[in-house]
Amino acid sequence: MIKTVYKAHILYTKEKSHFEVLENGYVAVDTEGRVAGVAGSLAALDCGDAPVVDFGNKLLIPAMNDMHVHAPQVHNQGVAMDLELLPWLQNYTFPEESKYADVEYAERMYRRFLHTQWLFGTMRSVVFGTVHTESTRKLMHLYQETGMGALVGKVAMNRNCPPALCEDVEAAVAGNEALIAEFNAPDALVRPIITPRFVPSCTPDLLKACGELAAKYQLPVQSHLSENTSEIAWVAELEPDSEHYGDAYNRYGLFGQTPTIMAHCVWTRGKELELMKRNGVMVAHCPTSNFNLSSGMAPIRTLLDEGVRIGLGSDISGGHDLNMFRMLVYAIQVSKMHYQLDHDKSFLTLPETFWIATKSAGSFFGKVGSFEPGYDFDALVIDDDVLYPAEYSLVHRLERYIYLGDDRQIVHRFCCGREVPEPRLL
Amino acid sequence: MIKTVYKAHILYTKEKSHFEVLENGYVAVDTEGRVAGVAGSLAALDCGDAPVVDFGNKLLIPAMNDMHVHAPQVHNQGVAMDLELLPWLQNYTFPEESKYADVEYAERMYRRFLHTQWLFGTMRSVVFGTVHTESTRKLMHLYQETGMGALVGKVAMNRNCPPALCEDVEAAVAGNEALIAEFNAPDALVRPIITPRFVPSCTPDLLKACGELAAKYQLPVQSHLSENTSEIAWVAELEPDSEHYGDAYNRYGLFGQTPTIMAHCVWTRGKELELMKRNGVMVAHCPTSNFNLSSGMAPIRTLLDEGVRIGLGSDISGGHDLNMFRMLVYAIQVSKMHYQLDHDKSFLTLPETFWIATKSAGSFFGKVGSFEPGYDFDALVIDDDVLYPAEYSLVHRLERYIYLGDDRQIVHRFCCGREVPEPRLL
Numbered sequence: 001m002i003k004t005v006y007k008a009h010i011l012y013t014k015e016k017s018h019f020e021v022l023e024n025g026y027v028a029v030d031t032e033g034r035v036a037g038v039a040g041s042l043a044a045l046d047c048g049d050a051p052v053v054d055f056g057n058k059l060l061i062p063a064m065n066d067m068h069v070h071a072p073q074v075h076n077q078g079v080a081m082d083l084e085l086l087p088w089l090q091n092y093t094f095p096e097e098s099k100y101a102d103v104e105y106a107e108r109m110y111r112r113f114l115h116t117q118w119l120f121g122t123m124r125s126v127v128f129g130t131v132h133t134e135s136t137r138k139l140m141h142l143y144q145e146t147g148m149g150a151l152v153g154k155v156a157m158n159r160n161c162p163p164a165l166c167e168d169v170e171a172a173v174a175g176n177e178a179l180i181a182e183f184n185a186p187d188a189l190v191r192p193i194i195t196p197r198f199v200p201s202c203t204p205d206l207l208k209a210c211g212e213l214a215a216k217y218q219l220p221v222q223s224h225l226s227e228n229t230s231e232i233a234w235v236a237e238l239e240p241d242s243e244h245y246g247d248a249y250n251r252y253g254l255f256g257q258t259p260t261i262m263a264h265c266v267w268t269r270g271k272e273l274e275l276m277k278r279n280g281v282m283v284a285h286c287p288t289s290n291f292n293l294s295s296g297m298a299p300i301r302t303l304l305d306e307g308v309r310i311g312l313g314s315d316i317s318g319g320h321d322l323n324m325f326r327m328l329v330y331a332i333q334v335s336k337m338h339y340q341l342d343h344d345k346s347f348l349t350l351p352e353t354f355w356i357a358t359k360s361a362g363s364f365f366g367k368v369g370s371f372e373p374g375y376d377f378d379a380l381v382i383d384d385d386v387l388y389p390a391e392y393s394l395v396h397r398l399e400r401y402i403y404l405g406d407d408r409q410i411v412h413r414f415c416c417g418r419e420v421p422e423p424r425l426l
Numbered sequence: 427m428i429k430t431v432y433k434a435h436i437l438y439t440k441e442k443s444h445f446e447v448l449e450n451g452y453v454a455v456d457t458e459g460r461v462a463g464v465a466g467s468l469a470a471l472d473c474g475d476a477p478v479v480d481f482g483n484k485l486l487i488p489a490m491n492d493m494h495v496h497a498p499q500v501h502n503q504g505v506a507m508d509l510e511l512l513p514w515l516q517n518y519t520f521p522e523e524s525k526y527a528d529v530e531y532a533e534r535m536y537r538r539f540l541h542t543q544w545l546f547g548t549m550r551s552v553v554f555g556t557v558h559t560e561s562t563r564k565l566m567h568l569y570q571e572t573g574m575g576a577l578v579g580k581v582a583m584n585r586n587c588p589p590a591l592c593e594d595v596e597a598a599v600a601g602n603e604a605l606i607a608e609f610n611a612p613d614a615l616v617r618p619i620i621t622p623r624f625v626p627s628c629t630p631d632l633l634k635a636c637g638e639l640a641a642k643y644q645l646p647v648q649s650h651l652s653e654n655t656s657e658i659a660w661v662a663e664l665e666p667d668s669e670h671y672g673d674a675y676n677r678y679g680l681f682g683q684t685p686t687i688m689a690h691c692v693w694t695r696g697k698e699l700e701l702m703k704r705n706g707v708m709v710a711h712c713p714t715s716n717f718n719l720s721s722g723m724a725p726i727r728t729l730l731d732e733g734v735r736i737g738l739g740s741d742i743s744g745g746h747d748l749n750m751f752r753m754l755v756y757a758i759q760v761s762k763m764h765y766q767l768d769h770d771k772s773f774l775t776l777p778e779t780f781w782i783a784t785k786s787a788g789s790f791f792g793k794v795g796s797f798e799p800g801y802d803f804d805a806l807v808i809d810d811d812v813l814y815p816a817e818y819s820l821v822h823r824l825e826r827y828i829y830l831g832d833d834r835q836i837v838h839r840f841c842c843g844r845e846v847p848e849p850r851l852l
């Protein structure tokens with residue numbers, strides 16, 4: 001049954017080649033929060049007497065999805081950009097995450113994090129918590145309270161990290177199972193995700209236990225892959241039997257055996273790329289982080305053309321910006337630097353990049369990221385009045401919002417059909 | 427005589443190696459708008475009974491300088507990012523600039539441009555206008571009206587451009603001399619700059635005339651240099667006698683014979699670099715533009731270590747962002763990609779990059795960009811209350827403002843000692 005019809009200038013990417021553009025279009029949302037229909041006229045939709053909410057000259061677009069983000073690094077956002085990945089983890093990240101043993105500290109920081117995600121219109125996320133079960137439980141409750149969707153991981157780690165962040169295999173399994181028991185409803189907006197930090201942080205025993213948890217509870221998996229050349233060399237030392245970094249996950253059932261997303265893949269090539277493709281593993285491309293940590297520039301055009309699934313991630317605090325629209329700009333820019341070196345690799349177009357950030361990324365959550373019938377209605381209403389909209393086409397208005405806009409222009413946020421109010425800070 | 431003393435947390439870069447940090451410090455500004463002294467206590471300054479303005483917990487920093495920007499491309503800001511330099515000029519830039527034959531259109535757009543510069547705290551600029559004398563005069567009057575400083579160029583171009591933007595050599599000289607007669611007071615905030623667009627747009631006759639104007643009136647020079655590999659190949663064809671692109675300016679007295687700034691220098695190496703260094707030519711590094719137009723990544727660490735003068739430019743609308751703080755972020759990121767390829771090239775530090783954007787860039791205008799005694803008081807007051815300042819050191823507060831802040835946190839703007847009010851839009 002149709003609950004509400006929204007009228008606005010509607011833009012979304014059903015295909016990556018171009019925007020669907022409905023000037024003064026209508027989208028009908030049913031009582032389950034799903035799109036029932038989208039059309040250029042009200043008459044073309046069978047809406048009965050459902051109320052029509054008219055957003056006037058504003059833009060209505062799918063909401064943003066942040067496919068890789070470390071919520072407990074919110075305090076470090078915008079500082080400590082002077083090291084590469086491995087020393088950066090030791091010097092900045094692990095000390096901060098150790099503080100999350102304190103659930104009160106965690107709640108204060110997590111509320112700050114969620115508030116910023118809300119500001120920038122990120123309605124779904126794939127999130128790393130910390131190793132701490134209680135703080136991770138708190139983060140999941142806070143997501144439930146906001147009404148935004150998330151796959152949240154209690155981080156598994158038991159080697160090459162400070163004692164405060166090490167957890168033995170049984171405790172890791174028990175903590176995960178406690179969260180799974182509480183949160184693993186199949187249609188829930190907030191669900192657990194199995195989260196080995198990365199190979200250097202996890203002994204083979206722990207990786208094996210993670211793979212078993214994913215299989216037993218049919219849960220998705222997230223981790224990091226081929227981010228930095230020193231990291232890759234270290235993984236090759238730690239896991240000499242693995243053919244490549246991805247294989248070190250694959251042999252433990254953590255590489256597409258259940259839905260899997262791997263952050264970065266800056267240096268993914270050859271057999272690793274082939275295996276990702278074959279197993280349907282999604283890449284979370286995090287361009288600001290790859291710049292800030294001197295990791296390199298991921299070959300997104302190549303991955304896209306090879307048919308690898310891709311989404312975009314902010315990767316706070318390797319990345320500095322929780323505004324996912326800026327991640328679209330950076331993704332295009334990275335692809336242009338590959339193009340500059342090799343004109344056979346065309347750079348990403350705006351609709352391709354928007355499709356990556358919405359429909360492609362959203363597929364990790366189900367039917368999310370488009371306004372096609374059956375999709376969850378995750379949407380943003382953009383009032384771009386300060387950007388001189390009368391002078392531009394609708395696609396150019398969206399492009400200008402992506403390049404020049406900020407949170408001030410997002411005037412409504414919907415997740416799964418419900419308007420999401422401003423979350424409370426502590 | 428001291429006119430006003432400002433109290434705040436003061437940060438600036440006298441040397442590029444580190445920030446000068448004065449917690450609850452004082453800066454005394456004289457009746458000429460210049461810094462008379464800066465100190466950690468009021469007693470250390472000889473201020474008589476000058477009033478003290480207390481900015482409390484806010485940050486006081488040198489204002490931003492945009493060293494390369496095309497004011498008449500403001501309408502194209504954030505759109506038309508789908509081509510490389512040369513076709514982009516033909517398809518987007520030249521058609522837009524042609525509209526500036528209409529002074530009313532120019533005024534409306536230029537006011538929009540200046541308003542955005544003001545929002546982001548850019549108090550000095552090196553600006554391209556168009557070929558049109560009257561619109562350029564209007565732009566200079568508008569800068570005077572705002573109280574912000576600028577070197578403004580009537581663009582010289584007479585080949586490889588649409589007829590509407592071509593101007594013969596005599597008309598170019600006459601137009602320039604009219605503006606010079608009106609604006610060329612030695613201490614004026616708004617002054618002319620000789621502006622051959624770039625070698626492909628200017629016949630040898632026109633380049634020669636530009637060089638003669640610069641010499642006759644002792645005026646600075648701006649142009650574009652070694653931005654794109656196709657452009658460089660074209661210049662080599664057009665000017666076969668020149669040893670390199672820079673030499674095609676140098677032979678006409680447009681390469682350091684008077685103070686000269688060249689935008690981009692993405693591909694400047696070898697003899698061109700040597701000549702820039704020898705002649706004191708400044709580079710305007712425009713990282714967002716170099717990404718957006720697929721130009722490449724300028725070797726800023728190399729240029730800096732070689733002793734070449736550098737500033738940062740937004741290069742609207744090749745660049746999309748008039749917020750110069752974002753240009754610092756991008757400059758660091760570009761240097762990190764060079765570092766990733768060659769660990770002998772360390773990446774830019776935050777104080778180095780801040781120094782480039784303030785004191786180094788500011789030297790093109792005189793004594794601008796620092797709070798040392800004798801410098802013009804160009805300053806911004808930053809209220810970073812939304813960024814949780816209590817949790818961070820003053821340098822980290824500034825770093826977080828640079829990475830995460832926007833115009834909302836700039837609460838006062840000073841140029842040459844005077845507070846600059848919000849410019850009027852049409």
